[in-house]
Amino acid sequence: MSQTVTDFEVHDIRFPTSEQLDGSDAMNPDPDYSAAYVVLSTVPVDGAHGTDIEGHGFCFTIGRGNEVMAAAIEALRPYVVGRPVPRTAADLAALHRELTHDSQLRWLGPEKGVMHMAAGAVVNAAWDLAAKQAGRPVWQFLAEMTPEELVSLVDFRYLTDALTPDEALAILRAAEPGRAERVERLRAEGYPAYTTSPGWLGYTDDKLVRLAKEAVVDGFTQIKLKVGGNLGDDVRRLALAREAVGPDIRIAVDANQRWDVADAVKWMTALAPYDPHWIEEPTSPDDILGHAAVRAGQPVKVATGEHVANRVVFKQLLQAGAVDFVQIDAARVAGVNENLAILLLAAKYGVPVCPHAGGVGLCELVQHLSMFDYVAVSGSWENRVIEYVDHLHEHFADPTVIESGRYAAPSSPGFSARMLPESIAAHRYPEGPVWQARRTTEEDDR
Amino acid sequence: MSQTVTDFEVHDIRFPTSEQLDGSDAMNPDPDYSAAYVVLSTVPVDGAHGTDIEGHGFCFTIGRGNEVMAAAIEALRPYVVGRPVPRTAADLAALHRELTHDSQLRWLGPEKGVMHMAAGAVVNAAWDLAAKQAGRPVWQFLAEMTPEELVSLVDFRYLTDALTPDEALAILRAAEPGRAERVERLRAEGYPAYTTSPGWLGYTDDKLVRLAKEAVVDGFTQIKLKVGGNLGDDVRRLALAREAVGPDIRIAVDANQRWDVADAVKWMTALAPYDPHWIEEPTSPDDILGHAAVRAGQPVKVATGEHVANRVVFKQLLQAGAVDFVQIDAARVAGVNENLAILLLAAKYGVPVCPHAGGVGLCELVQHLSMFDYVAVSGSWENRVIEYVDHLHEHFADPTVIESGRYAAPSSPGFSARMLPESIAAHRYPEGPVWQARRTTEEDDR
Structure with missing residues (x-):
């Protein structure tokens, strides 16, 4: 062949x-x-x-x-x-x-x-x-590989002070016995999700409250709010969201790298009374020691990863005890292989992986990685959730399916990555009709 | 205007x-x-x-x-x-x-x-x-700015846990009194350099020894060898170089990120008897904790920086006590402004800056930053050297001038960055004549 x-x-x-x-x-x-x-x-x-x-x-x-x-x-x-x-x-x-x-x-x-x-x-x-x-x-393709095949996919350069190939093999072998049972459960129940759709910083308070309540009705047990613009606004918005969803729904907050260490500690100390589940990206994604200082300096758990450049930085976040949640991104590091390295590192340190998603197509990709993690690496979905944002899925041939706040396991072959030909044609930049029309409108507005 | x-x-x-x-x-x-x-x-x-x-x-x-x-x-x-x-x-x-x-x-x-x-x-x-x-x-343009102007150039985001604007101002004010005297001394004596030209891994032992001896004759007091291909070869090459230059010339070694932590410790323990001045880039430039472990695990001083992505990583290398020398690069971070931040961080932690250079045009640029550091930031050239590689200077309108192993202070206005128009024309890729000729030769060879 x-x-x-x-x-x-x-x-x-x-x-x-x-x-x-x-x-x-x-x-x-x-x-x-x-x-x-x-x-x-x-x-x-x-x-x-x-x-x-x-x-x-x-x-x-x-x-x-x-x-x-x-x-x-x-x-x-x-x-x-x-x-x-x-x-x-x-x-x-x-x-x-x-x-x-x-x-x-x-x-x-x-x-x-x-x-x-x-x-x-x-x-x-x-x-x-x-x-x-x-x-x-892809999740199943991965989950059917042997531990030896999976280890062979990983580039261990710069990792061996934290994770050796033998240790990785041991992690994967330990998860082998329950694979079939977890595949069944995954297909029956789906994988836990949380939603960021209520919490964008540009939304009004009314829209925030309405969308937060809808999220709970839709079956989500965790939502997320963006913070970091103005402390007074953030306290008000978080208080409103907490009132809207009650004490049993988790509310994560996300600063998108807005703060220096001292700002993060001050801000999160002020938000802590509203019981945020985690603070995401409190500071620079390169700042391993900064994340560790934020984690030590205030009571809220720390999450990061969507902008972490590679496995070497993830390794250190784990070595330094800087994070409570590892947020892989399907498209920032060098693909499935490097994300496999990161899943193994997180498993070694016992830190749950809660992927970043949203954007365009990121939900479609990353669900495969979390599902594979559940079946064949960590063997658990306890304390783990995949981000979900309800945007732009209509452009994909095999879009994510969310039911009662959980991602349904994809069944079509591949990585769910195929964008519809008509969506590609319409949105090509700068020549696609969506952008041509926008430029015409802008010219008319002058 | x-x-x-x-x-x-x-x-x-x-x-x-x-x-x-x-x-x-x-x-x-x-x-x-x-x-x-x-x-x-x-x-x-x-x-x-x-x-x-x-x-x-x-x-x-x-x-x-x-x-x-x-x-x-x-x-x-x-x-x-x-x-x-x-x-x-x-x-x-x-x-x-x-x-x-x-x-x-x-x-x-x-x-x-x-x-x-x-x-x-x-x-x-x-x-x-x-x-x-x-x-x-540029070095003089910078060195004539007030401490307040210099502080205003720096983006302190993500730095304030290590260096505040007030601390930066204090560092610059402390260096103000001696500025004029150091300008004079710089113009009279030049700034210390070291040479990497003898040590490329592709060179034969004979060429290495010959070039090492020539470097000493030319007035250099430090040379550098590339290592990390094969331990036996490295021991032989370092022994030959040490024999060639004697005990008083510093020999730095450079692994160009080749190792994991344990490799670096093993390798440098084996090379230590030949008294290497520093081990440069022992591992990934992202691996702050790895550099700290290498520094703690063997006797040779640690240098890094040419591939360090930004001021946030330099900050942590200093906070973690991971490096003995900070190697700024003029063209990897966001220009003079970010390098000024790094010079100030290094001054705060009392770690000498020994820039990376070579490549094409990097010597021309970085000399300005070290000279400015000497005049207005650290106020010292003790234990500091700028890398020098004798390649491709002929393509620049205002090339570096090396006399007795020291960089002469540039006097022409600007950053010494201008490449000669005929060099640009000849080397444009893929259409320049140098590349056209190369392709013709390759075709003839078939």
């Missing part, structure tokens, strides 16, 4: 979300949710056809600079086109290593920022393709 | 250095030294002319992906074109903040990797232009 990847398309896709203030927070007042999107394609063999023979992946950005991400993905073309279609753990390990170890491209990070996220998009597209070839959703 | 920046040109410039194995190390076997180069231009007023009205800046890369850096610089065009020509500390502070605080572009880092380096190139180009307008080399 010599089927190869024959084409590699990159698209700059943007949604004008800043018009509604959806997604607004203390650091990001006007995001236009965007994807630098890559499609690997091949030719049909053995009767395979249509989208089964494409791999889809993307980076998430919030607008400007999405074209830089697209250029970075384009730079990876030579590693992919002409390559045999990836099918096995060995194939996926090799691709991940080549993309992250190219010495010239590595210089642009190393292992962080634009170039690293681009590698992640391509790695994830390869996983989408491989899982489709196997006829499995 | 309403003079504005009227144009913004970006060039992808590459030198085929991999042909000679210059620059080869354990992580970077075949670099093609490259610059994503930006020129800000304006129109002459008041009789100013020629290159006085241009600002030059660049990012350094090692080849592939330089086009991604160029795209990132291009994304910053709207912040620059049409802007009044920057002249004062306030102008330069405003530009730095806008480039690093744009929420949509910040998402691509945050403050790290491609997008952050692009901001650095543009900030440095603005400093080049402002210093030319003032008729001063």
